[in-house]
Amino acid sequence: MKKLALLLTIAMLLAACQPAPEPEIIEVTVPVEVTRIVTQPPKMVEVTVLVTQPPLPTYTPYPTYTPHPPYPTYTPYPTFTPPPEPTATPKPTATPRPIATSTPTPRPKPKIGSRSSPVPFGQAIEFLEDGKTIKMTLARAAWGEEADTIRNAGETFMTYHAPEGKVMLVVYFEIEYLDGPQDETWGTSWLDFSAEINKVLYNLPITVWDEELRGLAYPGGALTGWFELTAPIGVGMESVKLIYKPSFEDIEVWFAVE
Numbered sequence: 001m002k003k004l005a006l007l008l009t010i011a012m013l014l015a016a017c018q019p020a021p022e023p024e025i026i027e028v029t030v031p032v033e034v035t036r037i038v039t040q041p042p043k044m045v046e047v048t049v050l051v052t053q054p055p056l057p058t059y060t061p062y063p064t065y066t067p068h069p070p071y072p073t074y075t076p077y078p079t080f081t082p083p084p085e086p087t088a089t090p091k092p093t094a095t096p097r098p099i100a101t102s103t104p105t106p107r108p109k110p111k112i113g114s115r116s117s118p119v120p121f122g123q124a125i126e127f128l129e130d131g132k133t134i135k136m137t138l139a140r141a142a143w144g145e146e147a148d149t150i151r152n153a154g155e156t157f158m159t160y161h162a163p164e165g166k167v168m169l170v171v172y173f174e175i176e177y178l179d180g181p182q183d184e185t186w187g188t189s190w191l192d193f194s195a196e197i198n199k200v201l202y203n204l205p206i207t208v209w210d211e212e213l214r215g216l217a218y219p220g221g222a223l224t225g226w227f228e229l230t231a232p233i234g235v236g237m238e239s240v241k242l243i244y245k246p247s248f249e250d251i252e253v254w255f256a257v258e
Contacts, residue, residue: 115196118241118254124174129251132180132219136244138255140172143237151228154210166230171242171257174224177217187216190227192246197231198239204229 112119119125124137142150147168152159162168177186190204190212204227213225231240237258244253 113253118256121256132186133178135176137174139174141257142170162230170228176222180219185216189214194243196241198235
């Protein structure tokens with residue numbers, strides 16, 4: 001009976017604490033032990049108690065799980081590329097210095113009328129002397145007996161011969177005074193000439209010869225005449241050159257005799 005009373009008390013307390021919702025009838029079967037004063041053994045009696053239970057509170061669901069926004073995409077660090085090893089620059093090959101070779105400088109061709117290139121025999125040459133244009137030709141040359149004959153032609157009182165051991169040589173010049181101041185003369189004589197014989201220079205000898213080259217001329221005039229000289233016997237005419245070199249003038253013209 002005590003248990004029954006306790007259950008009823010608890011049920012009443014629960015009912016007092018709950019609001020007055022719509023009553024829900026629950027059927028509860030409580031075993032009750034009935035004790036009799038008699039000496040009979042206890043007998044179990046089933047008692048049905050109607051208990052009013054208030055409704056359970058409304059379930060509020062947890063909020064819907066919102067996943068965390070995705071983390072930023074991971075950008076991996078760039079792959080480490082080791083710097084290329086510096087390429088060894090090969091040292092320049094030592095170029096041997098060229099051996100200095102003396103290249104002979106070509107000599108200018110000597111002008112006609114020089115010692116190394118005399119005016120050929122019988123050829124005329126023109127040159128300027130003191131503002132005057134002169135044309136000169138060694139036109140004739142004779143050696144030995146022929147020279148003696150030319151030299152002594154027209155001589156009445158005496159004859160001329162080369163001294164012993166030498167031979168006579170005569171040369172004939174033709175000269176034209178082509179152009180220059182009309183009132184000025186140009187002239188020459190044996191003093192303006194000399195000879196190279198076998199590489200030795202000689203002055204022309206003083207002679208008395210009507211055919212000797214000498215005189216003065218105005219522009220357009222001409223002078224002709226001979227010179228005589230002697231050379232050692234055995235010297236050929238190829239070893240003889242005549243040189244025209246007037247005094248006080250910077251001019252020199254060489255002529256071949258053969």
